[in-house]
Amino acid sequence: MNITQQLQQAVKQAVEQLYGAETEAVKVQVNATPPEFTGDYSVVVFPFVKAAKKAPDATAAEIGAFLEQHVDTVQGYNVVKGFLNLEIAPAYWQNFMEQVLSNPTFGRQPRNGRKVMVEFSSPNTNKPLHLGHIRNILLGWSCSQILDAAGYNVVKVQIINDRGVAICKSMSAWLKWGEGKTPASTGIKSDHFVGDYYVEFERESKKEYEAWQNSEAGIAIFEAKHKPNQAAKDFFKDYKNKWFNDHSVLGADVREMLLKWENHDPETLALWRQMNGWVYEGFDQTYSDLGVSFDKLYYESNTYLLGKDIVEDGLGKQVFFRKEDGSVWVDLTDAGFDQKVVLRADGTSVYITQDLGTARMRYEDFGAEKMVYVVADEQNYHFDVLFEILKRLEEPYAAGLYHLSYGLVELPTGRMKTREGTVVDADDLIAEVRRLALEGIKERGEDGGIQTEAQAVVADKIGMAALKYFIIKVHPHKKMIFNPEESVDLQGQTGPYIQYSYVRINGLMQRVAREGIDLSPAAAYSTFEPQEKELLVALHDYPNVLQNAADNYDPSLVANFCYALAKSYHKFWHDLSVFNAATPEARAFRLQLSKAVGQTLQSGMRLLGIEMPERM
RNA sequence: GGCUCUGUAGCUUAAUGGAUAGAGCAUCUGACUACGGAUCAGAAGGUUAGAGGUUCGAGUCCUCUCAGAGUCACCA
Numbered sequence: 001m002n003i004t005q006q007l008q009q010a011v012k013q014a015v016e017q018l019y020g021a022e023t024e025a026v027k028v029q030v031n032a033t034p035p036e037f038t039g040d041y042s043v044v045v046f047p048f049v050k051a052a053k054k055a056p057d058a059t060a061a062e063i064g065a066f067l068e069q070h071v072d073t074v075q076g077y078n079v080v081k082g083f084l085n086l087e088i089a090p091a092y093w094q095n096f097m098e099q100v101l102s103n104p105t106f107g108r109q110p111r112n113g114r115k116v117m118v119e120f121s122s123p124n125t126n127k128p129l130h131l132g133h134i135r136n137i138l139l140g141w142s143c144s145q146i147l148d149a150a151g152y153n154v155v156k157v158q159i160i161n162d163r164g165v166a167i168c169k170s171m172s173a174w175l176k177w178g179e180g181k182t183p184a185s186t187g188i189k190s191d192h193f194v195g196d197y198y199v200e201f202e203r204e205s206k207k208e209y210e211a212w213q214n215s216e217a218g219i220a221i222f223e224a225k226h227k228p229n230q231a232a233k234d235f236f237k238d239y240k241n242k243w244f245n246d247h248s249v250l251g252a253d254v255r256e257m258l259l260k261w262e263n264h265d266p267e268t269l270a271l272w273r274q275m276n277g278w279v280y281e282g283f284d285q286t287y288s289d290l291g292v293s294f295d296k297l298y299y300e301s302n303t304y305l306l307g308k309d310i311v312e313d314g315l316g317k318q319v320f321f322r323k324e325d326g327s328v329w330v331d332l333t334d335a336g337f338d339q340k341v342v343l344r345a346d347g348t349s350v351y352i353t354q355d356l357g358t359a360r361m362r363y364e365d366f367g368a369e370k371m372v373y374v375v376a377d378e379q380n381y382h383f384d385v386l387f388e389i390l391k392r393l394e395e396p397y398a399a400g401l402y403h404l405s406y407g408l409v410e411l412p413t414g415r416m417k418t419r420e421g422t423v424v425d426a427d428d429l430i431a432e433v434r435r436l437a438l439e440g441i442k443e444r445g446e447d448g449g450i451q452t453e454a455q456a457v458v459a460d461k462i463g464m465a466a467l468k469y470f471i472i473k474v475h476p477h478k479k480m481i482f483n484p485e486e487s488v489d490l491q492g493q494t495g496p497y498i499q500y501s502y503v504r505i506n507g508l509m510q511r512v513a514r515e516g517i518d519l520s521p522a523a524a525y526s527t528f529e530p531q532e533k534e535l536l537v538a539l540h541d542y543p544n545v546l547q548n549a550a551d552n553y554d555p556s557l558v559a560n561f562c563y564a565l566a567k568s569y570h571k572f573w574h575d576l577s578v579f580n581a582a583t584p585e586a587r588a589f590r591l592q593l594s595k596a597v598g599q600t601l602q603s604g605m606r607l608l609g610i611e612m613p614e615r616m
Numbered sequence: 617g618g619c620u621c622u623g624u625a626g627c628u629u630a631a632u633g634g635a636u637a638g639a640g641c642a643u644c645u646g647a648c649u650a651c652g653g654a655u656c657a658g659a660a661g662g663u664u665a666g667a668g669g670u671u672c673g674a675g676u677c678c679u680c681u682c683a684g685a686g687u688c689a690c691c692a
Contacts, residue, residue, distance in 0.1 A: 042635085082634095343690085350692090354692090477622085493630095511651075560630065563639085
């Protein structure tokens with residue numbers, strides 16, 4: 001039991017014994033005391049003044065006296081405006097620090113035997129990954145790591161959207177204009193190679209559409225179908241899909257290809273495998289650069305027909321109903337949603353049917369009691385509906401479903417648009433942050449002996465830290481503005497700032513090892529400076545932060561914790577001497593404290609997928 | 617139009633219903649010939665979109681208004 005829990009328990013007892021009132025220990029509010037007041041932790045006593053029938057200050061004083069008397073670790077107290085500030089005995093902090101240092105997994109919970117599946121990334125296979133995927137991947141990865149730290153057994157999966165119109169467009173374009181070129185023959189990264197054909201297809205398709213709009217057929221359609229006062233431009237914008245399906249020559253080719261694919265045409269399948277293979281090769285590189293991996297891949301080509309059994313199931317349970325045309329629906333109007341089709345009249349699946357089937361299949365595969373879907377917030381409604389249906393079907397995992405919804409990444413100039421070429425490519429971005437970090441290292445011209453080949457390794461850690469931290473520090477639900485220049489900043493609230501505090505600590509530790517400094521006098525130190533106390537209180541909160549981050553699926557909590565800890569450490573470093581401390585006890589203690597901070601920073605940042613360099 | 621989300625300093629953001637709303641960037645001013653200045657300190661910058669309400673206490677909860685985004689396909 002840590003100190004905050006002890007205090008909660010003790011306050012509960014105080015309130016019972018002093019005022020004869022019942023309270024729950026977990027509801028007693030115990031916070032770190034703000035720096036401008038004396039004390040380590042503060043208890044909010046307002047909730048008890050009614051039972052005490054006394055003024056807040058008097059109530060606080062009584063509880064304070066009780067705690068001082070009954071709790072060994074409470075050394076003193078003071079009362080300010082109804083807040084009870086408690087001072088904790090140095091012995092507690094000494095003991096705490098020993099525990100941190102002797103426990104390399106400090107903050108992590110023991111295995112709880114429960115299983116959770118996290119789905120993230122889930123790209124289409126027609127073009128390379130972009131900035132939006134990066135946010136998704138970083139959220140999914142760090143969320144997985146945090147759940148792991150919270151004791152869960154985590155299975156990381158992605159569902160690869162490897163079939164459908166999009167990939168057929170790339171395939172069709174390559175057949176038409178590819179002249180048999182390959183990634184190897186052109187030297188283009190293979191997912192970009194495929195993406196280039198997708199772009200080419202879209203470009204040609206646009207040309208075809210524009211020409212058609214001015215053709216007799218196009219004009220006739222416009223005349224016949226446009227709404228009153230609707231401009232041709234607006235009409236054709238809305239009509240695009242219909243045109244592609246009914247009139248486009250390129251579109252006809254794609255549809256034919258899709259049909260062949262569905263009928264297992266060997267040539268089409270071979271082409272499909274080849275082009276998807278290229279894409280996977282490229283994705284693997286990007287995933288590797290981002291330092292992420294998956295435990296299991298699901299492919300839409302294997303899952304897109306799933307869900308029919310669930311439909312039967314739902315009909316049997318009368319959760320679903322069949323309309324006259326044969327289509328199957330679910331009526332969610334009593335839950336505030338609409339009616340939703342789950343099976344077309346022709347008996348084929350829709351998107352949500354697949355997701356229903358996939359959920360059940362995954363449960364059969366892994367038996368995870370929780371499933372987290374990392375998907376952009378455009379799909380909030382879809383997941384609300386999906387989860388509601390699974391709940392009504394009484395699926396055993398239904399209570400453990402969570403949509404980790406995140407806001408779109410926008411540029412300072414607005415939303416990224418493929419057609420305007422403003423999409424930030426993942427590989428380009430990674431290369432850019434690495435380049436800038438390397439530039440930074442060279443500019444600083446450190447003579448600390450970082451060799452050229454090592455520079456690239458360090459630059460990778462620094463650049464990726466800047467990029468990852470910049471994205472993860474923002475709360476997932478918030479739409480984020482991605483300013484490319486700020487994302488590679490190395491100063492202020494950034495990944496490299498946190499890395500730098502670790503590098504400083506590492507420097508100290510190397511000297512300790514080199515000079516064989518004895519750290520045992522640390523235990524005799526008890527006159528903590530405020531800067532030291534601040535670090536102890538911050539470290540003490542780490543397990544709690546991890547738990548909160550896991551409970552709320554929120555990596556930004558860990559990111560902000562790491563920043564606050566690093567900031568406190570930089571201040572400690574500046575204000576107090578370590579090696580030149582006044583006494584051997586102070587020196588040893590500060591070294592131990594530094595070690596504990598370094599260990600915790602490394603642990604926390606690792607959960608975000610950020611590596612610490614030894615020097616920078 | 618219905619539903620959902622968002623609105624905090626010039627910009628990017630933080631704050632389990634708790635003390636004077638906390639940071640970073642940008643701007644201005646400073647810092648040890650010392651353990652690494654990718655650091656530290658200070659100044660300036662706020663009616664937390666607005667109006668009511670609940671509460672001992674509201675950026676946070678409730679109602680309404682305003683602004684922005686998303687969504688409301690037998691697309692995925």
